[in-house]
Amino acid sequence: MKSISSPPGVSLTRQPNAGGYFGEFGGQFVPEMLRPALEELEQVFLSLKDQPQFQRQLEQELQNFAGRPTPLHFAQNLTRHYGAARIFLKREDLLHTGAHKINNTIGQILLARAMGKRRIIAETGAGQHGVATATVAARFGLKCRIYMGAEDMRRQFPNVQRMRMLGAEVISVSGGTQTLKDATNEALRDWLTHVEHTHYIIGSVVGPHPFPMIVRHFQKIIGEEVREQARSRLGKFPDYLVACVGGGSNAIGLFHPFLSEEGVRLIGVEAAGKGLQSGQHAATLTRGRPGIFHGMRTYLLQDRHGQVQLPHSVSAGLDYPGVGPEHSFLKQRRRVAYHCVTDREALEAAFRLARSEGIIPALESAHALAFLEYLMPQTHNNQVVIVNLSGRGDKDLDTYIEYDPTFRRTDRP
């Protein structure tokens, strides 16, 4: 295994810098009219985040409304299946609304209230972030509008209904690929237009500074809990942490508190869609190159003329041509190893978990689980692997049934 070498003077953890850069990635590539809002957001965030009263309120909401801390489950049957390292699952899927997204929306709605904003907007891919946003907007009594690609509305319809039940307005975005990228474009346009009284709760560690920093702050509780749970239950840190990466918020949340622990290997798993050779994938870090998109400099799926390419993944939450700038930084610094698995491998992993552990994972999280097929043979039984089970799979049931109602093990494509 590669050792982690840090060039002197460049810290892995003390990012971003004042300009919002993680190394050479990040920044604030947005029209001038958003600048006052981004400045205000940064100021309010920096002044509140260490304030005891704000911390208490956040903690209260996370405990009593969202259901933190989440368990660290020993996946005994899956461990036996592979016969190597012990596998633990961080159960973010047990949170209210069914995914880690609520960690961020609770934090951001508290910021929105502190800024006196009356209206909340958000983009959503799988609908998990949309539901988590609609939920906190309902709880705190703010108007809420969610942008969602028309194609995503079709494939994640139960979440559309949940958002509507929670009182949010769901806007179908029919431009472009009708998925997450276009929903984000529309949300940004809405924000440009109503910036004065609207807060945009971005759903991942993407977008212009300070969003990647703020979303990381609210998601890093995942890794902080894992540190505590590993220490008390295992008496040591895990050897491997595995998480799926679309925009990358559940992965950053898990990884960030471990960045300085050189013995902990970090693995991000992207969506290889129908296979890297097919050209139909969402493996941004594996196959993209740096570009400027959605307000940030980051790895991007693009053609040679700089036009953004259409990603593909069976998982709506990973179907994004960009990635959080901190991931681009961690890839470049080789602190995190990024791999990818296909739609089919993810689907198989979902069935494997359902039948061995009694847990139906979200398609996004199934990508992290699918990588165990590659990772486990390299491990031995005194090691520990922790997989972030970022969301539950109810929303994906149609896709699962469509894939193979009489699931059988097949060889890797």
Added chain:
Amino acid sequence: MSERLQRVLNNLRQSKTKALSVFTMAGYPTPEATLEIVPLLARAGVDFVELGIPFSDPIADGPIIQAAAHRALQHGTTLHRVLQMIEQLRRQTDIPLLLMGYANPVWQFGLEPFAETCRRLQVDGIILPDLPLEEYRPYQSLFQATDLDVIHLIAPNTPEHRIRTIDRHSTAFIYCTTHTGVTGRNPRSSARMTAFFSQLSNWVTHPVMIGFGVKSHRDFVYYSQFADGVIVGSAFLQFLQSLKPDDYPSAIPRFVRAIRHADPEGMEPKTPR
């Protein structure tokens, strides 16, 4: 700094004439049409032309320019192709030409080769709405070395101190948007906005052009009182949509006249509110 653009701006100030600039999307409705449209705009008396570089994800644009960019991309209008168009246009017209688009295609082209090509082809300026001052600063000397004016945007929510800073880093003119929002939207002018526009000239030393949703003679007159002129974009693209290429030679001058002088027949270009 572009001498051609400077000359035009100076002449306008000296003659106390308000500038009219038109934005059109390169490659819309076809690449051939662009080669015809730009010289017609020049002959119709437009003071300078912005040529849009199509991008797949134009976050600062409303539906009309989004659709035009999409169409232009379907015709294969890459930045390379746009620069080829400029080369052909420069044989026909001496009007100041500015490119307007998003940062990524320019970055993928390579900043140095881009600035160098612009100098060779006599492009006068570049407007990149997603490149705010802070992200531009590291490249400022590169642009300045090639006489390419980088036009910065300000909006009615930009604070005075920041407008003054942007003014200091500007070369040709400042692009002020009518409102906070995307292109093509019809702004409702409020007392607060009027107050903002009235103050603007006290804060800047460079000429100011106002754009985003400017679509009629009335808009031209209204916004010109606060600035050196206006930029018309979405309204022009929507007008083009209604035309056949055969109509261009008569219709485009009519459009320009209607904006500048109020059309005698009361034929202001119709655009939905």
